[in-house]
Amino acid sequence: MAASGRPEHQAPPEIFYNDAEAAKYTSNSRMIEIQQKLSERALELLALPEDVPCYLLDIGCGSGLSGEVLTDADHTWVGIDISPSMLTVAVEREVEGDVILGDMGCGLPFRPGTFDGVISISALQWLCNADKKYHSPVKRMLVFFRTLYAVMSRGSRAVFQLYPENSSQLELLTQQAMKAGFTGGLVVDFPNSSKAKKMFLCLFCGGPAQALPQGLGTEESNTNVAQKFSKRQKGSRKPLKSSREWILEKKERWRRQGRETRPDTNYTGRKRRGHHF
């Protein structure tokens, strides 16, 4: 996402993702890496049966970066996106999946029960916009989720990574999904970090009841809160800055936020030798 603000506020998706923007998704290694990581996590959350090649749908497939992760896992996929520029890039990059130009808010043009799973990376928030005069976001969401429910096979999952603007958007999306018959909910990875925090809307399409997967970095944080609390009672003071305790606490906090942190060793927080003045 550009630092200049939310892309949804700038232009409709088919205009925003023009040739220049589409080119970034092939040249900008940081963007590519982020997309890949999100796709890998989404695929993990799909919890597909192991070693079975599946037929998947990628909503908002763009230039096919997320699709490549699916191809690497030996799945066959179909992508749908509203931006012709992004799809042209996908065709130029010779992605394995087929891509279709379509608007998710108009419904998904597939036969019932087609897909074994659905992923979508950073696309669902676009559905909250009214880009044309006749657009009604709530109606479009409902049409989208109803047709989505129909095209998925029973017991399969849809995982949407999304950047909701506020909690009411999220509530609206979840509400419409439930109205269409889905169960499931939100999985939040690294909820303690503003940067690494990622949201995945995990929807289950019928079948036996399934438990919602745990977000990354959540279990750890719970135990840590307890640990900290007991420590407080003993010392009831923050450790001295740059002391070993202070460093360990800071590293623990970083780990909780999902940031890269060196492991704790005997050498953590020790003075370096060799400075004799």
Added chain:
Amino acid sequence: MKLITHNMLTSNIIKGVTKGFPLIIAPTKVEVKEVDFNPDFVNKMLTKIDYPALYQAANSVGHGEGLPEQLGDDVKDNTDLLKALHNAMLQVEVIEGDLVCPESGRKFPIANGIPNMLLLENEVET
């Protein structure tokens, strides 16, 4: 667009169209691109594929070679037939042409291998 995708596409998102399947293919440019053969996947997709529609589609783009009019029960171990199905489903691609809705006659153009399924305001179901 591969024929496996065609086999899944419908035009039932248009207002008033109930089934919208199979879409008629009016090809102007067709290519065959090599894809790795995966018998497990082909076998798995046989439960989802609408075979008469695939047979008809493959013949309408001139690549129906090796496909029987009806599928028997012995497909699973028949490697030649699986390869023919693999070819029809995954290797044959419509690059340019039109998809036509069987009910309304609405055309969906295919350009550069990408079918355009965008609808106009008055065609959307509300």
